[in-house]
Structures are given as C-alpha cells and as structure tokens.
Amino acid sequence: xxxxxxxxxxxxxxxxxxxxxxxxxxIVIGVSAVITMVTLGxxxxxxxxxxxxxxxxxxxxxxxxxxxxxxxxxGGGGAPxxxxxxxxxxxxxxxxxxAVAPEGRTGVTVVGNGRxxxxxxxxxxxxxxxxxxxxxxxxxxxxxxxxxxxxxxCIIGETVRREIYGGTRGLGEQxxxxxxxxxxxxxxxxxxxxxxxxxxDDIVLVPLHTLQRRVTGxxxxxxxxxxxxxxxxxxxxxxxxxxxxxxxxKLAEGDDDNFNVLDTQQLAETLSGTTQVMTTxxxxxxxxxxxxxxxxxxxxxxxxxxxxxxEIGLRLAIGALEREVLLQFLIEAVALASLxxxxxxxxxxxxxxxxxxxxxxxxLFDPVINVLSFVFSACxxxxxxxxxxxxxxxMDPIEALRHE
Numbered sequence: 001x002x003x004x005x006x007x008x009x010x011x012x013x014x015x016x017x018x019x020x021x022x023x024x025x026x027i028v029i030g031v032s033a034v035i036t037m038v039t040l041g042x043x044x045x046x047x048x049x050x051x052x053x054x055x056x057x058x059x060x061x062x063x064x065x066x067x068x069x070x071x072x073x074x075g076g077g078g079a080p081x082x083x084x085x086x087x088x089x090x091x092x093x094x095x096x097x098x099a100v101a102p103e104g105r106t107g108v109t110v111v112g113n114g115r116x117x118x119x120x121x122x123x124x125x126x127x128x129x130x131x132x133x134x135x136x137x138x139x140x141x142x143x144x145x146x147x148x149x150x151x152x153x154c155i156i157g158e159t160v161r162r163e164i165y166g167g168t169r170g171l172g173e174q175x176x177x178x179x180x181x182x183x184x185x186x187x188x189x190x191x192x193x194x195x196x197x198x199x200x201d202d203i204v205l206v207p208l209h210t211l212q213r214r215v216t217g218x219x220x221x222x223x224x225x226x227x228x229x230x231x232x233x234x235x236x237x238x239x240x241x242x243x244x245x246x247x248x249x250k251l252a253e254g255d256d257d258n259f260n261v262l263d264t265q266q267l268a269e270t271l272s273g274t275t276q277v278m279t280t281x282x283x284x285x286x287x288x289x290x291x292x293x294x295x296x297x298x299x300x301x302x303x304x305x306x307x308x309x310x311e312i313g314l315r316l317a318i319g320a321l322e323r324e325v326l327l328q329f330l331i332e333a334v335a336l337a338s339l340x341x342x343x344x345x346x347x348x349x350x351x352x353x354x355x356x357x358x359x360x361x362x363x364l365f366d367p368v369i370n371v372l373s374f375v376f377s378a379c380x381x382x383x384x385x386x387x388x389x390x391x392x393x394x395m396d397p398i399e400a401l402r403h404e
Contacts, residue, residue, distance in 0.1 A: 012304070012332055013339075023300040024340030026293025027380065031344025031373045032351060033286035038369045039352040041279025043361035058098075058228035059131060060238065061262040062245065079258040081220040084208065086248055087127075090224065094240050096232035101127040101225040104211050110164065110204060112175040117163045121177055121204045123211025124225075131225040139171050139186025142207050150209035155186035157201035175204070180214050182206065234263060290376065293340065294384035301333050301388035313395060326393035333385020334378055341377030345370050 013020045064079040087102040104123040109116050126141050128134065139155065146153050154175055161170040173184045191200040212219055228237055238261055245259055315325060349365070356363040 010335060013335060019300060020336060020339075023297055024293070024336050024343070026289060026296045027337050027340025027377050028293075028344045028347065030286065030288075030290030030293050031341050031377050032348040033289055034283050034373050035345060035348035035369055036351045036355065037282040037286050038279055039348070039364060039366060040355055040359065040361065041275060041282065042364045042366060043356050044359070045275045045279070046364060047361040058230065058232065058234070059264045060226040060228065060234075060241065061264065062224040062226060062241065062259055063222065063262070064259050080249065081222060082224055082259075083219070084221060086221075086245070087224055089248060090226060090241065090244065093244060094237065096229050096237050098227040098229045099127040099130040099225075100227070101125055101131045102208060102221045103128065103223040103225055104208060104216065104221050105223070106211070106216050108178055108215065110160065110175055110177050112164045112173060113166070113168075115164050117160060119160055119202050119204055121206060121211060121215055123206050123208040123215070125208055128205070128225065131227040134191075135189040137187045137189040138169060139184075141186065147207045147209065150207055150213045152180055152182040152210065152214075153185045153207070154182040154210075155188060155205040156184055157188045157203040157205075158190040159199055159201040160204055161187050177204065177206070178215055182210075234265065238263065287376075290380055293377075294337070294380040297333055297336055297381060298384035298388060300336075301329060301385055302391070304332075305329065305388050305392045309395065316395065322393040325395075326389045329389035329392050330382065330385050333389065334381035337381025337385075338374070338378045341374040344377065345374060348373075 062082070064081050082102065084102050087100040091097055091100045101124050105120055107118065108121050109118045110121070122128075125147055129136075129141065136155070137158070141155075142151075142153065145151065154177070156164075156170060156175065164170065164175065165173060170184050170187055174181050175184055176182075188201065188203070188205070206215070208221075226241065228234060241261060242257065246255075246257065249258060251258065316322075348370075352365075353363050
C-alpha cells in the first residue's frame with residue numbers, strides 16, 4: 001500500500017513540474033543558505049586559527065603601555081620601552097620558556113635593483129625565527145659576529161623580494177636601507193596575511209644592533225616575543241613574567257603595569273569564538289527561509305486538495321480509507337520537501353567551494369550540517385503538509401463528488 005501511495009504522490013508531482021519546482025524553491029534556498037553559511041563560517045574559523053598560529057607557537061607578546069592600540073604599544077602612552085637585557089633576564093629566570101626575542105621595528109623605504117618599496121624593518125636576534133615559527137626559503141640566519149657587531153646583512157620577506165627583485169631570487173643582492181647598504185643573506189618562507197589583515201611577508205629583518213645603530217639611532221625595543229615550551233602553564237608563566245617585568249621596571253606595589261602581555265592562544269580562542277557566534281547567527285537567519293518554503297508547500301498542497309476534490313471524493317466513495325488519502329498527500333508534501341533538500345545540498349556544496357576560494361578560506365565539508373538540513377527539510381514537509389492532507393482525508397465523499 002505504501003509503495004502504491006508513493007507512486008501516486010510522485011505521479012502527481014510529475015504532472016505539474018513547473019508548479020512543483022516553484023513550490024520547492026523556498027526549501028532549496030533555505031537549505032543551501034544554511035549549509036553555505038555554516039560551511040563558510042567553519043572555514044573562516046579555521047582560517048583565523050591558522051593565521052593566529054602563524055604568529056608563533058605558544059607565543060606571548062610583551063609590549064609597553066597598559067593596552068593595545070592608540071596610547072598603548074608603539075605610542076606607549078609615555079611608558080618606557082624595553083631593554084635587550086630584559087630578554088636575557090626572562091630566559092634566565094623564568095622556567096618553561098623556549099625562546100625570547102627582543103624586537104625593534106620601524107617603517108622605512110628600501111631601495112634595490114632600481115626600485116624602491118615602503119616596508120617595515122625589524123631588528124632582532126636568531127631567536128626571532130623560533131618564537132615566530134619563521135622558516136627560510138633560501139639563504140641562512142645571522143652569524144654571531146653579525147649580531148654582535150651590527151653587520152650590514154639582512155633577510156627579506158617574500159613580498160619585498162617580489163617588489164624589489166621581481167623574478168630573481170634576491171639572494172646575494174644589495175639592498176639600501178636609509179643611508180647604508182646591506183647584503184641579502186636570506187629570504188623568508190611566505191606566511192601570507194595575518195589575522196589582523198597585515199602582510200606578514202612585507203618585512204626586512206636585520207640584526208638588532210644594526211637596527212639600533214644604523215636605522216633608528218636609539219636602543220628602543222618595542223616588543224619582547226616569548227615562546228613557551230609545550231605543556232607549560234601559561235597562567236603561571238604570565239604571572240611570573242609580569243612580576244619580573246614589574247621588578248625590572250621598578251614599579252611600586254600600588255603602581256599599575258606600564259606594559260601588557262598578549263597571549264596569542266587566548267586571542268585565537270576569542271576570535272574563533274566570535275566567528276562561531278556569527279556563524280550560528282547567520283545560520284539561524286538563513287533557517288527562517290526554510291519556514292517560508294514550508295508555508296509555500298502548505299499553500300500549494302491546499303490548492304492541490306481543492307483542485308482534486310472530485311478525485312478524492314471518488315477514491316473515498318469506492319472504499320479508500322481516510323488514512324490512505326491522508327498518507328498520499330502527506331507523502332507528496334514530504335517528497336517535495338525532500339527533493340528541495342537534495343537540490344539545496346548540491347547547490348550549497350558548489351556555492352561553498354566557490355565562495356571559500358573567493359574568500360581565501362578553506363572549504364570544510366561538514367556531513368552533520370548537510371544531513372541535518374536535509375532531515376529538517378523533510379520534517380518541514382511533514383509539518384506543513386499535514387494540515388492539507390488531513391483536510392483531504394476528512395472530506396465528505398458525497399459533497400466532494402458534487403464539487404465543480
């Protein structure tokens with residue numbers, strides 16, 4: 001009986017293909033919107049996590065000032081900068097530290113190969129590579145004597161290499177920074193865009209003493225990059241770090257910290273949580289269109305019942321049971337909704353792949369949201385198809401046969 005009822009429902013759908021297509025359009029849009037929003041949201045969340053992790057593994061960034069942004073680091077709000085000895089003290093006195101890199105940075109225009117490019121020049125030690133998970137695409141790190149004497153050597157990022165040297169490797173070339181020229185001894189492996197939108201490859205790295213003596217003319221250190229060992233207690237470590245920095249900066253017990261510690265792991269969790277909330281919100285908004293599609297199914301099913309009143313009356317008159325008529329129209333509604341769900345899943349997959357590529361985020365196929373969306377669309381068919389089906393099943397056969 002069930003198979004015969006399903007056959008009748010499908011025949012009715014096939015008889016009015018255009019109407020059936022317009023009926024399921026709302027379901028198609030709803031399912032595809034929900035799946036696309038959730039898939040892109042998950043991809044964006046993973047992209048944020050990858051970008052944050054590219055800053056460094058278990059990285060703490062210590063900067064002058066009480067907060068980030070204007071009046072915080074960089075400007076410092078009058079807060080004194082760090083000293084190179086601060087990095088050595090952190091490494092020597094706090095357990096669980098893998099590497100500490102003092103970092104100075106300034107913006108300059110570099111010149112080479114007949115071209116110029118405005119970029120950031122960063123001065124640090126070889127520990128900078130370890131704290132920031134930096135790799136060399138070619139070349140070498142700084143030698144000890146180059147770090148000590150402030151040698152005229154530099155390592156460039158991929159963006160600087162491309163803009164200055166074009167298609168050539170750049171290794172072994174000369175690059176002028178302000179009033180001195182340095183030898184390019186290495187090219188950094190590309191990292192791409194950071195979570196804050198800046199280009200991580202737009203950088204020139206020189207020894208810290210080179211930056212201080214030949215570029216900035218001062219001993220200022222803007223940031224201390226502290227990389228924790230795997231398994232270290234970040235809360236304890238940050239507390240010890242803050243206590244040490246207060247002692248070295250001679251802050252009294254009642255004084256506020258004139259520095260701040262940014263934990264990139266906490267930053268990643270915060271940004272990921274924000275994108276997940278936005279994904280849930282967008283998915284919920286898109287799910288509203290599923291209800292609109294359900295209302296469309298109910299509307300068309302009511303029209304079907306009215307058009308087929310005589311057919312229903314004839315079936316009831318020759319012995320069809322009410323539950324058989326109810327089941328026929330209910331299956332028809334569920335079939336429409338399920339068909340819309342299948343088409344929506346297919347469209348959503350294509351849209352997600354295309355939009356993920358356009359947005360530069362990874363495509364993460366989530367079978368759970370695809371199955372849930374399909375099941376929900378079928379439930380919409382049951383929910384909104386029941387009332388028209390019950391109306392058809394409760395018709396008076398005599399009155400139905402008299403219907404014109």
